Amino acid sequence: MAHPTEDKNFRLPTSIRPRRYAATLTLDLDAKSFSGQQTIDLDVAAPSNEIILHGIALALSDVTFRAGGQQRKPASIQPAQASETVVLRFDEALPTGAASLDVAWTGRFTEGLRGLYQAGKVAATQFEAADARRLFPCFDEPAFKARWALTVRVPTGLTVLGNGPVVKDTQEGNLRAVTFQETEVLSSYLIALVVGPLVGTDAQDVQGVPVRTWALPEKAHLTRFGQDVALAVLPRLQDYFGLPYAFTKLDQVGIPDFEAGAMENAGLITYREVALLLDPATAPLSVKKRVAEVVTHELAHQWFGNWVTMVWWDDLWLNEAFATWMAFKIVDQWRPEWRMWLDFDAHRASALHLDALKSTHPIHGEVRNAGEAGESFDAITYEKGGAVLRMIEGFLGEGPFREGIRQYMRKHARANAVKEDLWNALGDAAKQPVEELATAWVGQSGFPLVTATLDGRGLSLSQRRYYSEPGVQSAEVWPVPVVLRYEDSTGVREQRVLLRDAQATVKLEGEGAVKWLTANAGSTGFYRVAYDKPGLEKLATNLKSLAPSERTALLADQWALVRAGQASVADLLDLAGRFGDEEDDSVLDELVGRLAYIEGRLADGEDQVRFRAWVEKLLGPGLKKLGWQSAPNEADRVKLRRASLVRAVGGLARSQDALAEARPRVERMLQGQRDALEPNLLDAAVGMVARAGDAALFDTFLQKIPSEPDPATQRRYLMALTAFEAPELTARARGLLYTDTVKTQDVASFVAGLLGNRVGRDAWWAQMRTQWKDVVARTGGAPMLLRRIVEAMGMLRTREHLEQMQALLKAQPIPEAQQATxxxxxxxxxxxxxxxRCMPEVSAWLKRQP
Incomplete structure (x- = not known):
């Protein structure tokens, strides 16, 4: 009979649990190898003749079990590849009670961005979801929390960072032994180690917590902003949770090659450099906001995830959804002028798009093993989860919601929890039926389309599940917390309705004729809305009365109806034509996104040229009026509006006037003239100039990449290389994928850039299919990057492309990206x-335009 560990879905027995790890690691950075010795203090609750630890590619030796003054050696040490475990078998049952296990082992750095790996000059760890087992033999599931006491032996002259502060630092021959303060109880995925020639800011104290931000020496000047964010948000988070920060110190470090955006290791947060390091003088506001949001997200995890941890990966969303929502909330408190909730709406759009598919998954879904856990890091877990929490907070009120969170934190401190624990705490604090609301939204995939039809002061509401595929239907309903906003003779009013059934009729409060009505006030609900023709017309003629988020939602919902075959693309274009004088950048971004899709996919040849001309006619006057040069002390909102219009007129409409304006400015910027381009215009201007650029410009970008310290600028030049449309330059860009120019972390983005290039797309797609194994290998096996490679193929356009992609992924599937596939x-x-379906309709609509 097969041993249970032969099943990849094997879970550790709970009868043996770790209390404390005391480990010494010796790293050989040149050989990319390591050795370790550790003692694990155990609690043995039931007799057993085996101990099962996780371990991948680790060679265990000298294992000793100790209990009651006696010691035993295992009769066999057997790795089980399927479950990534090592089975230690003993000749007789081990005694119950307190015990310890001594283990010595050796291993090698991981090739790729997981476990302990080399990122340029830095050695770093990345353990979430389940890669601590690549460095330590350990109980590598989140429910097995323990204290960790680590000593690391490394060559002298390097910075060594761990979860706690250094308590001992001694010389042992040509090695340096660094001992860190023992941690609080932590799950193995939150342990971290970073070694390299790093320099840090001076430590700054926040209510007794020293905070430092680290980078390579040539990037030290880019650490100030990330440090300032941490200093600003840490006290706000302590206040929200009503609990002090628990992990002694806070180090943030930029890692030169990193799979995710960042990782919330307790006390030692690691970041992709572009998510932490920037120069405030030259960074676009979008980059500053992104850094602030990521830093705050990771700091929120120090409570939600690190202090209270999910039991298993099916509740990953408890960590990620909460940190996603919390980051926007806290940054919005700190910088209200940034209007972070409008950015949240833009992020949420990706979740709405994904959740409209038949192949979506619930926020809380079954996760059987570590590989499936890796697939859970997506827009449903993060953005939909965050949106549902925001919706529940809106229903309960900010005060009761926060009190529920504080109760949850106090009750489950240092321990593990499941979703029901959160619902109970929120329901108890708010005295509301939270579980009914939450269970439907978290346990059920998809979301509703709410139809609103007004008849005098009576409003008919109905709901059914929204699918983006025409004709697909199913019978689910949700408890939908609908917030209505409308204007009548008494002014603008709000009214709340909990729509539990498939249909309901609501009598609107107030009096007089209803001038307009939106059925998702502030766009805080995770649902789409369909209006009848008169209702849509009222909204279209009163756009200025709507909040920016509501105008954005009006466009997004109408586009969703087009996708589902419930509205015509002509009606959407007529609606878009009403937004010519739109001044809000977030609404313009939505408009430009919808129009770019139509230009890129629903128009070809002459129609594409006509469509670009129509876009330039619609939005060109706005750019002309604003100009390219920003005024002294100009508001951020004006700068962002200009950037949206440059993207529309220069990027989407391919205006020759805009290109003529951008080209000399980009040239001056490349020569070091910092004021040649307002920072918010950099991405759009560089992209459009690259598209029409020559070999000399290609060489300039290519030469600047290795020596550019600013990660956002470096990435801008890298992605610009994929935009050149001269055929010989598209070929050169393709060849760069297999060179050091493209770091592992950037492989998926670079592939997406090549697939997005209209001139080079087909040649790259043909090459990609013949070199599929090489493309996949280029990710180093990183699950997130593999998923993004698959998602990048969504850039393809035709039925022939689709059939080729189906054949490729059937013949050579990627097991780590089944869901993404x-x-x-x-x-x-x-x-x-x-x-x-829509190309003929777009063509006919364009012919009708004056």
Whole structure:
């Protein structure tokens, strides 16, 4: 009979639990190898003749079990590849009670961005979801929390960072032994180590917590902003949770090659450099906001995730959804002028898009093993989860919601929890039926389309599940907390309705004729809205009365109806034509996004040229009026509006006037003239100039990449290389994928850039199919990057492309990206059908335009 560990879905028995790890690691950075010795203090609750630890590619030796003054050696040490475990078998049952296990082992650095790996000059760890087992033999599931006492032996002259402060630092021959303060109880995925020639800011104290931000020496000047964010948000988080920060010190460090955006290791947060380091004088506001949001997200995890931890990966969303929502909330408190909730709406759009597919998954779904856990790091877990929490907070009120969170934190401190624990705490604090609301939204995939039809002062509401594929239907309903906002003779009013059934009729409060009504006030609900024709017309003629988030939602919802075959693309274009004098950058971004899709996928040849001309006619006057040069002390909102218009007129409409304006400015910027381009215009201007650029410009970008310290600028030049449309330059860009120019972390973005290049797309797609194994290998096996490679293929356009992609992924599937494969194929299939259905309609609409 097969041993349970032969099943990849094997879970550790709970009868043996670790209390404390005391480990010494010796790292050989040149050989990329390590050795370790550790003692694990155990609690043995039931007799057993085996101990099962996680371990991947670790060679264990000299294992000793100690209890009651006696010691035993295992009769066998057997790795089990399927479950990534090592089984230690003893000749007789081990005694119950307190015990300890001594283990010595050796291993090698991981090739890729997981476990302990080399990132340029830095050695770093990345353990979430389940890669601590690549460095330590350990109980590598989140429910097995323990204290960790680590000593690390490394060559002298390097900075060594761990979860706690250094308590001992001694010389041992040509090695330096650094001992860190023992940690609080932590899950193994939150342990971290970073070694390299790093320099840090001076430590700054926040209510007794020293905070430092670290980078390579040539990037030290880019650490100030990330440090300031941490100093600003840490006290706000302590106040929100009503609990002090628990992990002694806070180090933030920029890692030169990193799979995710950042990782919330307790007391030692690691970041992709672009998510932490920037120069405030030259960074676009979007980059500053992104850094602030990521830093705050990771700091929120120090409570939600690190202090109170999920039991298993099916509740990963408890960590990620909460940190996502919390980051926007706290940064919005700190910088209200940034209007972070409008950015949140833009992020949420990706979750709405994904959740409209048949291949979506619930926020809380079944996760059977570590590989499936890796697939859970997506827009449903983060953005939909965050949106549902925001919706529940809106329903309960800010005060009761926060009190529920504080109760949850106090009750489950240092321990593990499941979703029901959170619902109970929130329901108890708010005296509301939270579980009914939460269970439907968290346990059920998809979301509703709410139809609103006004008849005098009576409003008919109905709901059914929204699918982006025309004709697909199912019978689910949700408890939908609908917030209505409307204007009548008494002014603008709000009214709340909990829509539990498929249909309901609501009598609107107030009096007189209803001038306009939106059925998702502030766009805080995770649902789409369909209006009848008169209702839509009232909104379209009163756009200025709507909040920016409501105008954005009006465009997004109407586009969703087009995708689902419930509205015509002509009606959407007529609506878009009403937004010519739109002044809000967030609404303009939504408008430009919708129009870019139509230009890129639903128009070809002459129609594409006509469509660009129509866009330039619609939005060009706004850019002309604003000009390219910002005024002294100009408001951020004006700068962002200009950037949106440059993207529309220069990027989407390919205006020759805009290109003529951008080209000399980019040239001056490349020569070091910092004021040649306002920072918010950099991405759009560099992109459009690259598209029309020559070999000399290509060489300039290529030469600047290795020596550019600013990660956002470096990435801008790298992605610009994929935008050149001269055929010989698209070929050169393709060749760069297999060179050091493209770091592992940037492989998926670079592939997406090549697939987005209209001139080079087909040649790259043909090459990608013949070199598929090489493309996949280029990710170093990083699950997030593998998923993004698959998602990038959604950039393809035609039915032939779709069939080729289906054949490729059937013949050579990527097991780590099964979910992404199903979702991308479903989405591309819909995009292809939409193209075939709507191209004639777009063509006919364009012919009708004056």
């Amino acid at each position: 199903a979702q991308t194929l479903e989405r591309l299939s819909q995009d292809v059908a939409l193209r075939e």
